[in-house]
Amino acid sequence: MLIRPSIAFCASISLSLSIFCGNARASDNLGVLGSKPKWDVLENYQETITHDEFAHLINDVYCTHGFANDLIKIDNDSAQILTNREPRKIFTLHFASDTNSKARVPRLWRPAKSLPPPKANKPLAGLRIALDPGHLGGKWAKMEERWFKVGESKPVTEGDMTLRVSRMVATRLRKLGATVLFVRNSTDPVTPKRPDDFKELARKILIKNGVPMPRTDVLDPKDPEKEQTIRWQSQILFYRYSEIRRRAVLVNSKLHPDLVVCLHFNAEPWGDPGSPTLTDINHLHLLVNGSYQEEELDFDDERFEMIRRVLGRAYDEELPIADTIATSMAKATGLPAYQYPTTLITTKVGTSGYVYARNLLATRLYRCPVVYCEPYVMNSNDVFARVQAGDYDGTKEVNGVQRKSIFGEYADGVTEGLRDYYSKARGL
Ligand SMILES: [Zn+2]
Numbered sequence: 091m092l093i094r095p096s097i098a099f100c101a102s103i104s105l106s107l108s109i110f111c112g113n114a115r116a117s118d119n120l121g122v123l124g125s126k127p128k129w130d131v132l133e134n135y136q137e138t139i140t141h142d143e144f145a146h147l148i149n150d151v152y153c154t155h156g157f158a159n160d161l162i163k164i165d166n167d168s169a170q171i172l173t174n175r176e177p178r179k180i181f182t183l184h185f186a187s188d189t190n191s192k193a194r195v196p197r198l199w200r201p202a203k204s205l206p207p208p209k210a211n212k213p214l215a216g217l218r219i220a221l222d223p224g225h226l227g228g229k230w231a232k233m234e235e236r237w238f239k240v241g242e243s244k245p246v247t248e249g250d251m252t253l254r255v256s257r258m259v260a261t262r263l264r265k266l267g268a269t270v271l272f273v274r275n276s277t278d279p280v281t282p283k284r285p286d287d288f289k290e291l292a293r294k295i296l297i298k299n300g301v302p303m304p305r306t307d308v309l310d311p312k313d314p315e316k317e318q319t320i321r322w323q324s325q326i327l328f329y330r331y332s333e334i335r336r337r338a339v340l341v342n343s344k345l346h347p348d349l350v351v352c353l354h355f356n357a358e359p360w361g362d363p364g365s366p367t368l369t370d371i372n373h374l375h376l377l378v379n380g381s382y383q384e385e386e387l388d389f390d391d392e393r394f395e396m397i398r399r400v401l402g403r404a405y406d407e408e409l410p411i412a413d414t415i416a417t418s419m420a421k422a423t424g425l426p427a428y429q430y431p432t433t434l435i436t437t438k439v440g441t442s443g444y445v446y447a448r449n450l451l452a453t454r455l456y457r458c459p460v461v462y463c464e465p466y467v468m469n470s471n472d473v474f475a476r477v478q479a480g481d482y483d484g485t486k487e488v489n490g491v492q493r494k495s496i497f498g499e500y501a502d503g504v505t506e507g508l509r510d511y512y513s514k515a516r517g518l
Contacts, residue, residue: 380447414508
């Protein structure tokens, strides 16, 4: 039960949510550090969506693994959505009778088609793009287990690499006219909380999950039972749940972007970070929000956040953006599409073959289109050599092939995708 799932390395967030379902409040069934849902807000979305659009998004994107009968009931004119099990409460969403009679969708972000026409060489003019470099850097990388080192080589730390790529992407996007915002622009966390703030919650979660007397400390990094310690759990509550929820507050209440691009590097399991396993496997995929598991839908806050996302219609915009970036990144990197070893948590969507729907904290909570990039296996022989080569101008021979720097290649791939999408969508 307390095994940390790591099916897709960077994105192993939602599984932990469903496993560690502890929460001190008895009346609300909330996910870890979740907020009480504000169902009244959804009144603003009455008659903004037709029955067919709603049913399509629920069945083909968000609830592809099914859901308990009492959670969502779709009739011809309305949907009944369970807001609370005890006492039983329902939110009724009324559908628009047809496409022409739809009310305007209330939202702060702007789809490409609603932006004014840009100048010829500025396809991103007027657009607000937030860049979200995945994880933390510097001294936090080891705690986050986004750190490994081969012999005397430089350590590979995902959170520093994503920040580096984000800054390179920012320069490129600004040249194309975008206003670029950073969700994180230092190696430090966005959340003011620290692991010690979560000791008590960590203890409660462990007890609830069948560890009656949890140990305080991890005795050694290879300790097989480290996940059952208060130290380890309080660190996860800090760097994952608290950090990403704080980033969501920043995105939703301060940055107000039209799009968030989350930048990550992927990995295959590497074992001992001081003596990691290197592999020949290397791949690329992108994620958008969707594909909720039944047990995730059971949480009142997650169900609410999903319905809000369905009604905000971010998918209509983020899917074609993800597909376009996937195509440009596949061209830039030459990488094959990642194939998840299970279909239980993801659903392939779009046309490029590289994009999956998956329910991650960031893709669910940022209230605008979100594209989550997962290129490169950091502990592949090829990527490891390219990371060690660092950033450089032009091309250089790495592993016998002339290549751009991996950071420049990543930044160019993302930029080209955004340029292509917005140029086409804005009629350039
Ligand atoms: Zn990551």
